[in-house]
Amino acid sequence: MLTDLKEKVWKANLDLVKYDLVTLTWGNVSGINREKGLVAIKPSGMSYEAMKPEDIVIVDLSGKVVEGKLQPSSDTPTHLELYKAFREISGVTHTHSEFAAMFAQAYREIPCLGTTHADLFKGDIPLTRMMKKEEVENDYEKNTGKVIIERFARLNPLEMPAVLVAGHSSFSWGKSPDEAVKNSLILEKVAKMALGTLCLNPECDNFPDYLLNKHYQRKHGPKAYYGQKK
Amino acid sequence: MLTDLKEKVWKANLDLVKYDLVTLTWGNVSGINREKGLVAIKPSGMSYEAMKPEDIVIVDLSGKVVEGKLQPSSDTPTHLELYKAFREISGVTHTHSEFAAMFAQAYREIPCLGTTHADLFKGDIPLTRMMKKEEVENDYEKNTGKVIIERFARLNPLEMPAVLVAGHSSFSWGKSPDEAVKNSLILEKVAKMALGTLCLNPECDNFPDYLLNKHYQRKHGPKAYYGQKK
């Protein structure tokens, strides 16, 4: 079942390797079929090289395995929380990509310092609060989803398709598994550029809102004019 | 029409990937035929892998598409301003290459700290002023060209074939599309070296003018003796 979705999720997971976003098995991508309420996700701890499309696991929104012989990613409950809260998204990516993780570990949001950032993200990349002891010890992965959603109380997940989890690393999402992976890649590049910028100018903080909005809107607004007509 | 120019521009765009100057579709190269007043440029948002020579778009200096089924790069108006103001150049490159972008985001020019820099650039790499709200909201890409030209009021674009746009990234140019790409590559390496140098010696500021001139002239002056006779 869902052969096409499994193929897309499989390919999106391989793109984590292509884009140099993962070490060993440190990342996973999922995709959702909204009509059926079913999610396709990478098996836990499996190497990207060995994985085949049929290894992708299908779970329902309660986390129950519906198809597949392997265990789904241990991060599955986080993915599911995001799908339930952010109704507009259809793909989720989790990685420990290095530069984004540096900000998450440093407890710093990634400030919007330039147009590369503004081309995708409408503002600073948000950071969750540190999770509490009880949130970590019980239902940790589900609660990881919950603190992300808490942080997005006044944010639009389509305008801000990524988050840093304090002391951990990043999640991103999009309208498809493929888009979720591309957003992870952009997050990583933006994080790297921000680190270098802050080395050169630690007080850097004056990228104007009108330039942020211009770049965001020319790619994503109602009058977007970047790219080809669809 | 302009089959040869389209081939050169296509190849120069692929070199952005070869030299690791671009992520996804974040860069574009153009070339001009000065006799005909026509510019060949990358289509907007198109992946380098999928692009063929015949996808390159031909526009005139007013920006009107003269040949090609695709939309030209959204940065086309910036390229056109540069061709109109800098009569000696025949190729323009725009990238978000990481280290050059770090300086642009940090609002810092790239100081000439060594001979690697002086081998191509006759002085510090200039930074434009931050664009004003009205310049961003109307004719943004054209005005990007205008602030570059404003910054070059007392600079010779052949002696300084690159610029940083504040809060954005870089443009470079040359006597051909290929040379424009090579100048982008050199800019990026020079930016990386400058960042490391400033980490080691934040006050570094004493590279002597006579050494700058020597290196610039031995490659580009009337008595240049680097390379083979042409």
Place this chain on the structure above:
Amino acid sequence: MLTDLKEKVWKANLDLVKYDLVTLTWGNVSGINREKGLVAIKPSGMSYEAMKPEDIVIVDLSGKVVEGKLQPSSDTPTHLELYKAFREISGVTHTHSEFAAMFAQAYREIPCLGTTHADLFKGDIPLTRMMKKEEVENDYEKNTGKVIIERFARLNPLEMPAVLVAGHSSFSWGKSPDEAVKNSLILEKVAKMALGTLCLNPECDNFPDYLLNKHYQRKHGPKAYYGQKK
């Protein structure tokens, strides 16, 4: 003899190249057959490209060559000390991987700043004391093993499968040569992330123990649930 072990040790040495952990010949991996008390290790100074499985040298725990025409790695006595002291391990890796070496050279332990670290290491990566003149001048490689073991007086080598040797670089280990190499790779990534994190937040020091324990236990504890059932 020990054809299978030599093959595994040979392959693990090649993985040092695959994972970009070595320059020239700066690294070596060994494996032990505990029943026979014999260790298979890379020949000294040999290029990874030229090495074949039959070039792997077999030594006993006193360091005597039992099989092989080549000299074993000059670091062999360090490996042997580790095998004698840490009875649970069956593979050892030594590299000069760059980011781990930066911490060793800076005389700093690698603090646990995030979950990437906690997924493998149950706490900060320890640093040995600087070796004394007499320890260096006589039986240097054996004494390198001894200062590591001294540092592990109150540490469990399976919960902390790596160490920084002051002013030198790193050793790691595991239940197999392959695992020892993977632990070196993780050490290197964790070191790189820590360096960036400390640039962004030099005082960073509040990764909570309960999150460290959660991540360590979900991968390595008695109720581990990461990966597939074995």
Place this chain on the structure above:
Amino acid sequence: MLTDLKEKVWKANLDLVKYDLVTLTWGNVSGINREKGLVAIKPSGMSYEAMKPEDIVIVDLSGKVVEGKLQPSSDTPTHLELYKAFREISGVTHTHSEFAAMFAQAYREIPCLGTTHADLFKGDIPLTRMMKKEEVENDYEKNTGKVIIERFARLNPLEMPAVLVAGHSSFSWGKSPDEAVKNSLILEKVAKMALGTLCLNPECDNFPDYLLNKHYQRKHGPKAYYGQKK
């Protein structure tokens, strides 16, 4: 003539690309036949991809081209000064490798901070003084050799096979063209590690002499025991 030497010099130049030590054409390697007093060196400004063994230029120690249709590297006079002053060497490499250049641009020697450094270099990597105006304007490349030699007044070039030229980049050398290139690679790695170490510990300065000597001697001393018997 000197077909074998030209082949070795050609291959050593290609290794600059393999080891990621050069951008575009920014580096050159030479080798000398001491009996004939002839030096084989890369042609100026030629791409490594296009170069063939027969393109290597032969010059005598006065710099006169003895064989070859192409212009020798513009850095040839520096190579010749080094061969004349350092009688024990038979290969010279010049690159603008990035991390070594950062130290040269920052006017800092590379301090010996660990055993990776001590395995090849018997002490800090020396930096020349900044060249004077008259030295730059007349016989620049020859004078570059002279300031290197001046800096080595009390140094043994075989114990310290590399130098930083202030505001410029690095030269290295060895007993063959191949060894000169490997020494450039080690210089670059040592420079990168030193930069990271100094970020983590700016006052780092206590790598003990006895450890430096131990590592240097175990690879290069009369009782060296690293590697295989020759």
